[in-house]
Amino acid sequence: MRIAVPNKGRLHEPTIDLLERAGLHLENGADRKLYADTVDPDVSVLFARAADIPEYVADGAADLGITGYDQVCEARVDNVEELLDLEFGRCRLVLAAPEDGELETVADMAGKTVATEFPNITSNFFADAGIDPDIVEVTGATELTPHVEMADAIVDITSTGTTLKMNRLAVVDEVLSSSVRLFGRDDVLENPKVEEVRTALASVKQAEGKRYLMMNVPTAKLDAVRDVIPGLGGPTVMNIAGEDGEVGDEKVAVHAVVNEGDVFETITEVKKAGASDILVTEIERLVE
Ligand SMILES: Nc1ncnc2c1ncn2[C@@H]1O[C@H](COP(=O)(O)OP(=O)(O)OP(=O)(O)O)[C@@H](O)[C@H]1O
Ligand SMILES: O=P(O)(O)OC[C@H]1O[C@H](OP(=O)(O)OP(=O)(O)O)[C@H](O)[C@@H]1O
Numbered sequence: 001m002r003i004a005v006p007n008k009g010r011l012h013e014p015t016i017d018l019l020e021r022a023g024l025h026l027e028n029g030a031d032r033k034l035y036a037d038t039v040d041p042d043v044s045v046l047f048a049r050a051a052d053i054p055e056y057v058a059d060g061a062a063d064l065g066i067t068g069y070d071q072v073c074e075a076r077v078d079n080v081e082e083l084l085d086l087e088f089g090r091c092r093l094v095l096a097a098p099e100d101g102e103l104e105t106v107a108d109m110a111g112k113t114v115a116t117e118f119p120n121i122t123s124n125f126f127a128d129a130g131i132d133p134d135i136v137e138v139t140g141a142t143e144l145t146p147h148v149e150m151a152d153a154i155v156d157i158t159s160t161g162t163t164l165k166m167n168r169l170a171v172v173d174e175v176l177s178s179s180v181r182l183f184g185r186d187d188v189l190e191n192p193k194v195e196e197v198r199t200a201l202a203s204v205k206q207a208e209g210k211r212y213l214m215m216n217v218p219t220a221k222l223d224a225v226r227d228v229i230p231g232l233g234g235p236t237v238m239n240i241a242g243e244d245g246e247v248g249d250e251k252v253a254v255h256a257v258v259n260e261g262d263v264f265e266t267i268t269e270v271k272k273a274g275a276s277d278i279l280v281t282e283i284e285r286l287v288e
């Protein structure tokens with residue numbers, strides 16, 4: 001099983017980080033190489049440009065791919081299926097035009113020229129809108145094209161909006177909303193390794209923003225403590241062995257998974273309810 005991942009650019013680091021946290025440690029030097037092995041002898045990694053990854057998966061150079069949804073749409077591949085939204089690399093593809101110009105609606109683009117790195121998505125977008133502007137394909141610095149009279153408007157990626165603003169461009173409409181996805185070629189989806197990889201990556205996502213809480217509670221106070229521990233399934237309650245190795249019945253250990261945002265309040269509440277020796281730890285993975 002081979003996974004294609006971005007070789008550089010802003011998606012490279014977070015993707016490698018995710019694989020590592022999922023337990024798929026890379027081996028044999030990830031640096032500047034085309035391939036890397038992982039600790040799992042059945043899983044290897046192919047490094048490719050974010051834009052090429054959907055094709056690589058569709059053509060069989062890799063079986064699974066991790067890249068932006070925008071790239072998957074642009075590639076027009078019809079034999080791959082999305083397996084998981086990895087929820088990073090969030091951005092929007094937008095139609096944008098000079099702030100002080102007269103192009104303010106999609107319909108205004110009729111008879112105009114639009115520059116983009118995403119010609120397929122862009123022509124679909126305009127076809128749906130029933131207009132047919134000229135589309136000029138560029139490979140970068142799209143935001144500059146309206147200033148050098150190469151184009152009247154652009155379709156490009158934005159996230160914070162800084163680049164558009166710097167180039168005095170305003171959003172006319174949203175074309176697509178994107179984030180990084182795990183996807184696979186249709187003919188490998190039955191392979192059990194696919195589900196293993198998907199579960200491993202999903203478990204990292206599940207654990208994000210969650211904390212593990214452990215505490216000791218006098219048995220008599222257990223109900224009161226249980227009442228103030230929020231959601232995510234009931235807490236786990238365990239007997240505690242005393243110093244003599246015997247299991248006592250006066251105190252129990254309570255463990256619970258809690259949303260990060262609830263930790264502060266929960267600690268205050270469980271303490272009030274009678275808990276002691278409270279420990280908070282990060283969770284690496286959470287398999288549901
Ligand atoms: N500003 C951004 N915020 C969030 N995600 C982004 C942003 N820009 C790009 N992305 C996502 O990252 C993907 C790859 O973009 P990136 O800029 O890393 O590569 P690239 O410039 O296309 O690659 P290359 O340098 O190989 O040409 C995009 O397709 C998109 O899904
Ligand atoms: O809304 P913003 O936060 O300003 O982000 C948008 C910019 O981010 C991307 O470029 P990137 O930084 O990846 O540089 P690149 O042109 O080298 O790909 C994209 O092509 C935009 O130019």
Ligand SMILES: [Mg+2]
Nearest residue numbers: 009010140157
């Ligand atoms: Mg870029």
